Amino acid sequence: MKKEYTFTFGTTRSHVCIQGAIPSIDTLVEDGVSDTDGQCGTSCRPILVCDTNTAGIARNILGDRDLPLCIVHPGELSKGWTSIEAILRVARDAGLGRDGLFIGIGGGVVTDMTAFAASVYMRGTRLCLVSTTLLGMVDAALGGKTGFDLFDMKNLVGTFYPARHIYMPLAALKTLPNHEWKSGMAELIKTAVLDTNDTEGEFLSLLTSLHGAFEEEGFPQSLVEHHLDQLVASIRCSVLVKGRIVAADPQETGEERALLNLGHTFAHALESAAGLGRLSHGEAVAWGMARSCELGRALGITPPERGEEITGLLRSFGYETAAPHPLMGDRHAFIRALGGDKKKKAGKLMFVVPGGRGAQLVSMEMIGQPLLERIIQGGPSV
Amino acid sequence: MKKEYTFTFGTTRSHVCIQGAIPSIDTLVEDGVSDTDGQCGTSCRPILVCDTNTAGIARNILGDRDLPLCIVHPGELSKGWTSIEAILRVARDAGLGRDGLFIGIGGGVVTDMTAFAASVYMRGTRLCLVSTTLLGMVDAALGGKTGFDLFDMKNLVGTFYPARHIYMPLAALKTLPNHEWKSGMAELIKTAVLDTNDTEGEFLSLLTSLHGAFEEEGFPQSLVEHHLDQLVASIRCSVLVKGRIVAADPQETGEERALLNLGHTFAHALESAAGLGRLSHGEAVAWGMARSCELGRALGITPPERGEEITGLLRSFGYETAAPHPLMGDRHAFIRALGGDKKKKAGKLMFVVPGGRGAQLVSMEMIGQPLLERIIQGGPSV
Numbered sequence: 001m002k003k004e005y006t007f008t009f010g011t012t013r014s015h016v017c018i019q020g021a022i023p024s025i026d027t028l029v030e031d032g033v034s035d036t037d038g039q040c041g042t043s044c045r046p047i048l049v050c051d052t053n054t055a056g057i058a059r060n061i062l063g064d065r066d067l068p069l070c071i072v073h074p075g076e077l078s079k080g081w082t083s084i085e086a087i088l089r090v091a092r093d094a095g096l097g098r099d100g101l102f103i104g105i106g107g108g109v110v111t112d113m114t115a116f117a118a119s120v121y122m123r124g125t126r127l128c129l130v131s132t133t134l135l136g137m138v139d140a141a142l143g144g145k146t147g148f149d150l151f152d153m154k155n156l157v158g159t160f161y162p163a164r165h166i167y168m169p170l171a172a173l174k175t176l177p178n179h180e181w182k183s184g185m186a187e188l189i190k191t192a193v194l195d196t197n198d199t200e201g202e203f204l205s206l207l208t209s210l211h212g213a214f215e216e217e218g219f220p221q222s223l224v225e226h227h228l229d230q231l232v233a234s235i236r237c238s239v240l241v242k243g244r245i246v247a248a249d250p251q252e253t254g255e256e257r258a259l260l261n262l263g264h265t266f267a268h269a270l271e272s273a274a275g276l277g278r279l280s281h282g283e284a285v286a287w288g289m290a291r292s293c294e295l296g297r298a299l300g301i302t303p304p305e306r307g308e309e310i311t312g313l314l315r316s317f318g319y320e321t322a323a324p325h326p327l328m329g330d331r332h333a334f335i336r337a338l339g340g341d342k343k344k345k346a347g348k349l350m351f352v353v354p355g356g357r358g359a360q361l362v363s364m365e366m367i368g369q370p371l372l373e374r375i376i377q378g379g380p381s382v
Numbered sequence: 383m384k385k386e387y388t389f390t391f392g393t394t395r396s397h398v399c400i401q402g403a404i405p406s407i408d409t410l411v412e413d414g415v416s417d418t419d420g421q422c423g424t425s426c427r428p429i430l431v432c433d434t435n436t437a438g439i440a441r442n443i444l445g446d447r448d449l450p451l452c453i454v455h456p457g458e459l460s461k462g463w464t465s466i467e468a469i470l471r472v473a474r475d476a477g478l479g480r481d482g483l484f485i486g487i488g489g490g491v492v493t494d495m496t497a498f499a500a501s502v503y504m505r506g507t508r509l510c511l512v513s514t515t516l517l518g519m520v521d522a523a524l525g526g527k528t529g530f531d532l533f534d535m536k537n538l539v540g541t542f543y544p545a546r547h548i549y550m551p552l553a554a555l556k557t558l559p560n561h562e563w564k565s566g567m568a569e570l571i572k573t574a575v576l577d578t579n580d581t582e583g584e585f586l587s588l589l590t591s592l593h594g595a596f597e598e599e600g601f602p603q604s605l606v607e608h609h610l611d612q613l614v615a616s617i618r619c620s621v622l623v624k625g626r627i628v629a630a631d632p633q634e635t636g637e638e639r640a641l642l643n644l645g646h647t648f649a650h651a652l653e654s655a656a657g658l659g660r661l662s663h664g665e666a667v668a669w670g671m672a673r674s675c676e677l678g679r680a681l682g683i684t685p686p687e688r689g690e691e692i693t694g695l696l697r698s699f700g701y702e703t704a705a706p707h708p709l710m711g712d713r714h715a716f717i718r719a720l721g722g723d724k725k726k727k728a729g730k731l732m733f734v735v736p737g738g739r740g741a742q743l744v745s746m747e748m749i750g751q752p753l754l755e756r757i758i759q760g761g762p763s764v
Contacts, residue, residue, distance in 0.1 A: 010393075011392075081463060081467070085463070085532070088532060088533075088538070088539065089533065092532075092533050092538065092722070119541070120502075120540060120541055121538070121539065122538065123527065123529065123537075123540045123541055123542055123633075123634075124541070124542070124633070145505065147505065150467070150470060151470075151471065151474050155505075156474065156503070156504065157470065157502045157503065158504070158505045159501070159502055159505055159506070159541060160506070251505075251506070252505075339477065340474070340477070
């Protein structure tokens with residue numbers, strides 16, 4: 001089942017390995033140092049970073065090796081400077097040099113923070129990620145975006161710093177709680193919508209077939225046991241689609257990579273307005289995608305049947321898709337949160353909406369405030 | 383007197399402008415946005431960053447324009463996360479997007495921190511620096527190294543993020559206090575030592591001729607009035623030498639850029655051991671260079687007459703060159719500080735020592751602990 005892919009993101013080559021088992025520390029260290037001149041002294045000893053949810057996996061990886069381990073608090077609320085400083089402290093205390101190796105083991109929060117810390121420690125050290133959640137595998141771990149939250153704004157601080165090696169061990173998914181599955185599915189659906197090569201709709205069909213597993217008894221165990229092939233195929237498709245998009249525009253200077261933000265302008269504002277950590281990223285993205293379909297339909301860009309297909313799939317996984325969102329709070333706070341979004345150009349907010357195939361960027365000028373408010377608030381279609 | 387240079391550091395082009403007057407806000411903003419598609423809405427309004435020493439210059443630059451200004455505390459002790467967060471807060475409050483512009487106005491501490499903040503705010507915004515000190519002009523502002531101190535380690539956290547535009551207005555030097563002149567001269571001497579094209583020793587002679595000005599009555603005013611040509615020529619030489627070295631190795635992955643660390647392994651350890659902020663960077667670098675000459679001589683790499691020439695020039699500017707340094711403190715603390723240096727390879731400390739021309743890297747393996755201790759502590763030559 002092992003499958004490897006290599007992408008070139010700017011000057012960095014990222015190797016992705018989708019496999020059954022959790023990798024051993026020897027493999028991780030060997031891979032981590034293999035890209036350089038092969039020299040490896042005390043200063044290239046690795047440090048491991050995980051959260052309390054993935055500490056068990058990290059200890060399994062370590063076996064009887066005694067290496068520095070930094071365990072951060074889990075979840076979005078820990079994604080701040082305090083955690084970054086804790087990671088940097090472990091690296092400093094371990095005497096890591098520039099040729100040291102940071103190994104992040106966890107979901108998106110852990111891998112984003114570990115990657116950020118690695119990118120700024122002594123202006124950049126080696127980085128290897130073990131992605132343990134579906135969301136991490138299909139989104140956070142791949143593509144080089146690192147960061148943490150500040151002033152209640154998601155990923156306000158960050159860098160582009162692709163990991164050289166990214167492991168996606170399916171074994172880690174067996175213990176994933178339900179809400180984590182849901183969180184990952186939303187990003188999978190997003191990536192399937194963006195797959196312009198998927199003319200037959202196979203990627204979306206794969207996801208539709210997975211939907212059944214979510215309602216089976218014994219989920220998520222049953223998913224991994226009885227639907228493993230579809231799951232692995234979905235992760236592979238997602239890695240390929242995202243990898244291709246990022247390789248074309250590694251630092252989001254063009255419009256290519258910005259398409260990955262489908263649903264995210266609404267989603268980040270919803271997460272901020274609701275209070276960081278109250279909604280899972282996937283729930284917010286699902287709602288944002290439904291809003292994007294609605295917006296695209298109103299602008300005549302998203303064909304109604306495509307909008308309904310996407311929104312229907314989201315609803316089938318139990319996501320909230322209607323406006324206003326119950327946790328959205330005050331409309332003004334939400335619009336303020338929207339205004340703080342990174343996806344601005346020349347001061348104007350940008351949104352991504354699905355087209356007949358793939359997706360496209362639309363600016364606030366095309367939308368106008370009244371339409372935006374209707375999309376957020378709900379209300380009669382025009 | 384205006385002189386412009388352009389360097390290519392990796393994927394970024396850095397424009398350096400050495401000129402008499404302090405640039406206007408219109409020039410800075412025009413330059414800041416000129417590298418992109420020319421679009422400029424509310425989100426690309428700039429923010430200015432300075433410290434209390436350069437607030438006057440910043441207000442002059444602003445004129446009657448009402449733009450966000452972040453004033454940080456001056457000096458090495460303010461070079462921490464708290465200041466970075468203050469800069470990021472001003473940017474966030476001003477609603478800057480990814481196409482915003484950070485303008486740093488000050489010496490090395492201000493430009494290093496502004497550049498770091500710009501490099502991580504929304505994963506990278508536009509950056510323009512106005513270097514107001516000699517040290518900043520000949521070292522910090524050029525070459526893309528950004529950072530701040532953490533756990534008492536100089537620039538433990540940082541990125542490579544060259545500014546697109548760097549202004550070096552000589553007018554700013556008129557009010558520079560004496561210790562700032564001294565700090566800059568040490569880096570100038572360092573750069574002259576590294577100039578392998580300077581076969582006639584013209585760069586070093588220029589600096590020797592400046593030395594007289596330091597002893598004249600009315601210094602530093604007299605320096606700017608009567609020795610301006612030599613001063614400008616020195617800054618130009620330094621910009622060219624440093625620019626050439628950085629362009630060959632922008633992220634210090636090879637050995638080229640590491641040569642700029644001549645004297646710095648000793649210097650950073652001295653700064654840390656003495657307590658950050660107690661010594662100027664230049665004083666520490668001067669002492670470190672003298673130690674490097676001594677080390678190079680003991681290893682048979684630095685010809686004795688060259689070592690004496692460099693050390694003599696340093697002494698003529700009043701720098702402490704003898705070992706042990708009065709502020710060095712406990713030998714063990716100093717050696718511990720050395721051990722935390724970034725300039726390690728495969729766990730081994732690296733030093734740069736002058737050769738017959740230019741300089742070269744030497745590793746701890748070549749040196750050995752007894753020789754290192756003698757160089758730090760002083761004592762009879764072998």
